Amino acid sequence: MCLIVAPSDLLVCLCCQMRFLLLFSRQGKLRLQKWFTPMSDREKKKIIRDMTTMVLARQPRSCNFLHWKDLKIIYKRYASLYFCLAIESQENELLALEVIHRYVELLDKYFGNVCELDIIFNFEKAYFILDEFLMGGEIQETSKQVVNRCIESSDMLQETMEEYMSKPAF
């Protein structure tokens, strides 16, 4: 974690806005993990354990915000999947909820009525979509249509290149 002590009127913890994003099922099985800061495998495993325990223990109609160490944890359940986003303590929680919602909308548009199985069987595409929306812990593109178009174009590129190379697409 990079903490730089700036002059007193700029006391800000200078790390990226989002620290990590986790998707897990109601049984605690991990479906996607995106880390925005370098961390050892051991740390990652511990965080995953802590998050799943904490979030799954929450009552149904509670607040969507939690405190964990020096971070704010924003979580939301969509059908059978929990989306768990960790942000810096001075970030805007309500906007973080919108970030989660935007990602779900992108997945929904791509897969058409997305469900957990789509994300299980096409996890690499979930990552590709995420990488068009967020980058380095920040939002990359604020327009839904632009992200969708880019994903489609990349997919087309993959198809045509494979055809061009005339290798069988398994």
Added chain:
Amino acid sequence: MSPSVPLQEMIRAIRSARTQCEERGVIQRECAAIRAQFRQVDNGARSHNLAKLLYVHMLGYPAHFGQMECVRMIASPRYSEKRVGYLGAMMLLDEKQDASLLITNSIKNDLSHSNQYVQSLALCTLACMGSAEMCRDLAPEIDRLLRASNSYIKKKAALCAVHIVRKVQDLGELFAPAARSLLSEKNHGVLHGAVVLITELCERNPETLERFRKTVPDLVQIMKGLVISGYSPEHDVAGISDPFLQVRILRLLRILGRNNEAASDAMNDLLAQVATNTDSTKTVGNAVLYETVLTVLDIKSESGLRVLAVNILGRFLLNNDRNIRYIAMTSLQRIVGTDHNAVQRHRGTIVDCLKDQDASVKRRALELSLALVSASNIRSMMKELLLFLSSCPPELRAQAASGIFYAAERYAPSQRWHIDTILHVLTTAGGDVRDETVPNLIQLITNASELHCYTVHKLYRALLNDISQQSLVQVACWCIGEYGDLLLRGECQETEPAQVTEDDVLDALETVLQSHMSSPATRGFALTATMKLSTRILDNVDRIRSIVSIYGSCIDVELQQRAVEYNALFRKYDHMRAAVLERMPVIEKNSPGHTNGESAGEPMKEIQPPKVKQGEPLLPQQPANQVCDLLGLLGGSEEPLQPSPAPGLSLNTASTAGGDLLDLLGGLEPTPPAPAPTVTVYEKDGVTLTLSCEKQSDSVLTVTLTASNSTDSDMSSFTLQAAVPKSVQLHMKAPSGDFLPARGAAKVTQMVVLNNPNKVNLKMRIRVSYTSQGSAFQDTVQIDSFPGLSAAGH
């Protein structure tokens, strides 16, 4: 894009495994196959194999043998392979792995690839796991892309630059010019990236911040465009045009406007506009409003705007959405110190949130409620807080109890109310209070002498009810020991008197002594109380004698010692028993809660000097200062029992406490100190105030203030109040009076004791208030130097 069949087959196979063991078996087989495939030169299935490995990795199994494969795939000319290769690099490699260096070259090449989607992969990976070395290497390339490429690449390059600046701070200078020019782009993605980059640069470097202040008008323009513009399908979210960009711009404005009047002025109108025009029916609108409020409260905004911001928070408090109530409270908590009155207006809603179902909301409401307690609302707030305490979740009880004590101590409207409140807390949450509550409460009780009868009645009843709460039982025993005679007298003004016999009282104490719920300390209290009653009751002294002798062979060493000593009192020193067990004097306190500390920003705190009561057997202004000592041994008489330790602050002067005990009417004026230099510190409107001081010890100073009135009319209700720096403890004695007759016929003196353990620069601010000819007057004077103190020392 067609799904990867081999990948999906493997996933199906893994999921159909019925046990963990079976799953491990499937995975081991698959991994073996993948490893074999990796060793082959080239087949069309490389990307599928790596994808399989990444899935296995996500399940938690080791996958480091895939790292080199990632490196190879990234270098492949095929887009599908590059795509999975880069994904693998982001998942399996981080800057700590050696293999990550090997991809630097590939990234460098791909950054200049003709196809923008390949460039995008490289940029994304660099921003995700680029090490400092890689960043330094590739920074010029990123700068080039920031200036001359299409929007798709520019926006990614901007975020890549952000990552580079985080890793290597010095490179910030490199990107500043490009960042500035990006602000004139129309593409929202690029704008967003530019704002993020500028924010990062400003947060890291104050000089850069200064330079970027000039962009405030541009940012204001962009925001205005977003807020006023009509519906834009590309960026609309529930009627708000690009909320993500709006929030980022507001964040940047906050950083630029902080501590800078000019910049804050420039954004005032815009913030007002956003605050009033943003639709707050959906979360997204509230997100923008929230960011606006945070910005307004952080910059040097004008007061009207601040009030607007606090009102928005007040509206949030009434919102149905729990999330919004929660963030409203966290924000109000942050400003309760600076905008106290504004927050007070929403006190009712905040107190209602104490009853919320959600534990996080409750916690926030408790903290905020405690911060809002003041002298004017103490009664109603305390009702709510006590109600909360009786039903609050266990993890909040200690915090609630200590918060209530602190508030009660600061703002108690009367001593009876204070005692009642503490008793209420002890009965509801006695197990969660801190240890010093017992001596604090005892000290409070001794100070409230006209309430002794009331107090002992209440405590007796509480004791009969429940002997499990140790703090309560200890205080009750102490009181019964001290004031048992009042209990037995059968008359009481404040409450229904109890018809108890001496046996009843002794029964109660014996129950405590014998109960397994009582802690050793509690039993000590009970035994001593029983002993004290031997001088306060008439008939059952023999019973007491027998109780005491039984405990002479108690296993608990402390109890045994006490019992043996009391036995000795009965037998050999019976003539002294009455004097030893006499009523205790008023215990004086020297804790920060009672003395005055100057808090930043607050002008003065009131100190009411303790009232002088007539007919009181002991004077409140005892210079003796013992910590709660059970047998009240005040030195002087020879006892075989342990002498009283007099720890704590040595405010003891030379006078023996034992002597003062018998000196019932020892002068309402404190003894004047030895002649010390006197200085006139205030002279106005006929009121003259002189000051002289005397050093008592290394850190203790006694200050005497003398006031006189040289006008032709009398002054009444003359009071002096004092404030000192935070670490200095102040104790004001009772003044000699509050009436200053005209023409200097008599003076009023007030003695103040200061304890300065940290040896800070001693200053004192004094407020003079009096009534003359029907009107009230008030004035303040600051004293920076004290005569009699050496120039260097204190």
